[in-house]
Amino acid sequence: MTPTDWHITGDLTDFLTRAGEFLRSRPALHTVHLTVTEALRGRGLRVYGEGDPVFGLLERDGEVRGAFFRTPPGRLMLTPLGGGEAGGLAAQLAARGDELPGVMAELDTAAEFAEEWGRRTDLDCRLYARQRLYRLGELTPQRPSPPGRPRVATADDREQLMRWYVEFTEAIGESGPSQDPGEWADARIAYGGITFWETPDGTPVSMAGITPKVAGQVGVAPVYTPAEFRGRGYAGAVTAEVSGMARAANAEEVLLFTDLANSTSNALYQRLGYRPVEDFAGYDFRAGSSVR
Template identity: 75%
Template sequence: MDRDWRITGDLNQFLTHAGDFLRSRPALHTVTLTVTDSLRRRGLHIHGKGDPVFGVLERDGAVRAAFFRTPPGRLMLTPLTAEEATALAAQLADLGDELPGVMGERDTASAFAEAWARRTGSVLELHARQRLYRLGELTIPEPVPPGRPRVATTKDREQLMHWHAEFAEAVGEGGTRQDSGEWADARIAYGGVTFWETPDGTPVSMAGVTAKVAGQIRVAPVYTPADLRDRGYAGAVTAEVSRVARAAGAEEVLLFTDLANPTSNALYQRIGYRPVEDFAGYDFRSDPGPGPGPGPR
């Protein structure tokens, strides 16, 4: 295939070309929409010192697909055919890109990861299997645990930072996570985290939401410390932020779950979330073997 990808470090140029395409399917493109929105509002380096890279695939004057990467994070792809994924892997490898991994719709991520391995000799490791859900009819899980929801404010900054770091470690993102202070400040600015707190005012669980963009809001992250789980806190706070998101006019309320966690998947379905698409994430590492892998290094 010829190389139709337009690759740039200019966020405004990327959004000019890809914005309408991304907004045409806001659920499938939720991560790209929310991350680029936060980069636009808070600066290009909120996820790390490396310069972000963006790409747009155009065919016959129309945008077909897009990608972005905010180092040190993985490449994030919108859905591609296997042929398109293979061509992109070849183009990025020939440019000398050193990717830590890829994340995207399941078949897309798999096709790209396999093509990248063939091209670079990298060893693939399946990092995560996730399912994207969309809220249907909201159902409050019962019994509701004692306590109440409360939106986190500036006085909660240290708590938010601590739980954000714990959550990142728990899901295996400790080495690539956004700075916890930056994350807390950004969420506090728009009321983007809600606690469930006990009657004495002690926070026991949190649920975050992204800012609304293209009519969608995504619930992320949901976190309860290990010693406080199985008491209904996560379900209660997730239901609350879902209710508020819908009341704020979100046309779609979304969330991702880890498919390796049947408890959370069952919980969100009881609340009213319905499956949309499966996603996968792969990590790339150098082949420890004695000889070079196939393709250019």
């Protein structure tokens, strides 16, 4: 494979015209790419940051084999690739002089890209996260439910949503939110995309969100419970609630990502009926010279 097999563009329409069918062919594995490009198409190219997004597709003999996007200042997001394909992309981007903060992809794809990127740039490619993608099988809500009830967030909850969105990004180890907190809250409120679990006195103690349906699938994200309310079943109750909402909206697939380092959340989601699909890894690129 030659590096030029990768077609790189800043034109979202061109990218979706050429790669859209490929992305929809494996919607679960490509869920992030489908969801983010739909948000860019509907809400504008700067929804995730001030930089210009970049898109790419690997095409050979008229067939698309892989794709990526990057919404600066975010990491490069790659679909699963075959041997040598991720390294070829790293070589092409390095030759272009691109500067990347990191990469997120399926385990082997991410490792291959990071190794080649480190070799070509002399940067230290450090593993920062391992995630597991789950899909919902038979939903099995926990019994008994904790005291309280679910409630869809409204405009009156905007400040709470903004605050919890920032806390959530900090809790998962990100340097900051990928979107403006106010814009994120407004977008979620507009389609009823966040549900709280409230105690009997009306105090919100946990939240779970669902993404708009794209290619027949709905993602459950984010799920967040402040530290002082954890260990009481609130996250399981609200996650079951939004999972049922997604099913009621006729989603063909209900998906979520978890941090593999968090054994509690992985066990919880499996009790609710989620089953593993694929593991992913993320690397950060910093001054240095090794992959860890």
